[in-house]
Amino acid sequence: MKINLIIPSFYPATIYGGPIFSTLHTCKELAKLEGININVSTTNTNMHSKLDVETNKDIKFEDNFCVKYYDETKVDKFSLQLYLNVWKDIKSSDIAHIQAIFNTPVPISLFYAKLFKKPILLTPRGSLGEWCIENGSKFKTMWLKYLLKPLVKNITWHATAQQEKDEILAIYPDAKVEIIPNGIEYDKFQISNTLSKREYSRKFINQDIEPNKIIVSMGRLQKKKGFDILIDSFYETLKSFPNSILLIAGGNEGEEKNLKNQIKNLNLENNVFLIGAIEGQDKIDFLANADLFCLPSHNENFGNVYVESLATGTPIVASKMTPWSEAEDYDCGKWVENSIEETLKAMNEVLKKDRGTMRINSRKLAFKYDWKTIANNFKNLYEKILEQK
CATH class of the missing domain: 3.40.50.2000 (Glycogen Phosphorylase B;)
Structure with a gap:
């Protein structure tokens, strides 16, 4: 054939x-x-x-x-x-x-x-x-x-x-x-370098800090991905988890300037970082050592990066404009409306859960793919x- x-x-x-x-x-x-x-x-x-x-x-x-x-x-x-x-x-x-x-x-x-x-x-x-x-x-x-x-x-x-x-x-x-x-190449995403929060900060943002929580996102910097919603939600999350950081990885497709202005207007220059596109082992380490992956996209027919994060053992917050309702079935994340209020609520809820349990549950779901x-x-x-x- x-x-x-x-x-x-x-x-x-x-x-x-x-x-x-x-x-x-x-x-x-x-x-x-x-x-x-x-x-x-x-x-x-x-x-x-x-x-x-x-x-x-x-x-x-x-x-x-x-x-x-x-x-x-x-x-x-x-x-x-x-x-x-x-x-x-x-x-x-x-x-x-x-x-x-x-x-x-x-x-x-x-x-x-x-x-x-x-x-x-x-x-x-x-x-x-x-x-x-x-x-x-x-x-x-x-x-x-x-x-x-x-x-x-x-x-x-x-x-x-x-x-x-x-x-x-x-x-x-x-x-x-x-x-x-x-x-997904499931086995590939099981091999990661374990990094402390300080080592993680040095590696990906070149800063010698030890943040409270590390939240990450990934995707091309375009309006569809909802990064503006994520940044506003993260701003509120800092009230519950101060000194946390948000890293967004992805190449620019027209939104970088707007996102930088939003970060500046919210005085988040020391908490939110646009780090550009990453691939290979760096991408796996980036996902595996974070506390949470969040992408409140306006539309995804699948969204490979959600399952990649899950495969490394990192729970997700996905919008209802994506097909990731299973994250709730497997207790490895939340599936919510991509509003600031709902994204904030979901992030806080997942960050309060046991990280070890989230790691096991995340990998169980990813193995299906x-x-x-x-x-x-x-x-x-x-x-x-x-x-x-």
Whole structure:
């Protein structure tokens, strides 16, 4: 079974965050399964630049897993090379698995897949959330109604959670939607360096202090993530846990200046720190040695960083605009409205609980999302789609 995965950007374009890693790991685990061959069609975009990769050529990542990067004619906008050539990749496949919605490779790939009568699995990657649509341009509504609607009839949609399925059905009521969550390299997140609070402060903010509590968050600095809500909530949390610190890790996508002004206006320069993007072992240590991870996002179809935090043993506070209600079922966090009042209440509640118990419960929940299980779920879905052809 040959799967052609069409996606606007791919590893090593890690600037795009969690989806890049989740797609990579899905492909790697799928390629290990008998009878599966993965061919990725993508571009060399890296948001504001281009990846240093060969283009228009199959690059072997692993056995049964190749990637072809098409050159971006205009960075992060469109690739003429992809438009002119991706039809060959789709025609030679058994299934076209298209990821994203508001990206130019999507409609052209849908068109070619329809033309060659290839079964289609479409993964919107959280782009159909109500908040994302309402706070986007009017062009998004036109894109969905006039460009995509004629092309998405009789296809299968992939959602990462029930919330995302509901978002798809709200726009396309007759859609056929299957749910498969993202996964995690669970074992990788069990290996962390134990740091005292002073060592942690030295490592991540270059300050020789010993804070009361360490609260962390992570994500691209954009309005959608709700970091402004988090900072206001943390300001109030200091009344219960004085001398605590909040560290936010992530690259800037337009909100850094606003967040810095908010921190200054609240006189939190000694308590709140924007530390930029971190990866690898630093990321694991950053999460594992914190007391709490909090991200009151306005919309997440999954939110890889929540499960990454849980895998390291750190409890979470997630907004109800994310699918992480299980945090309450497993007693390893809170799932609340992303208001200042509710976020504050949740943070204080989790910080008062026993850290050891929270660590055990967090890891129990995260273990459900091992990539091997996720890959098998995708294989079963691909086989089901082919049977229905």
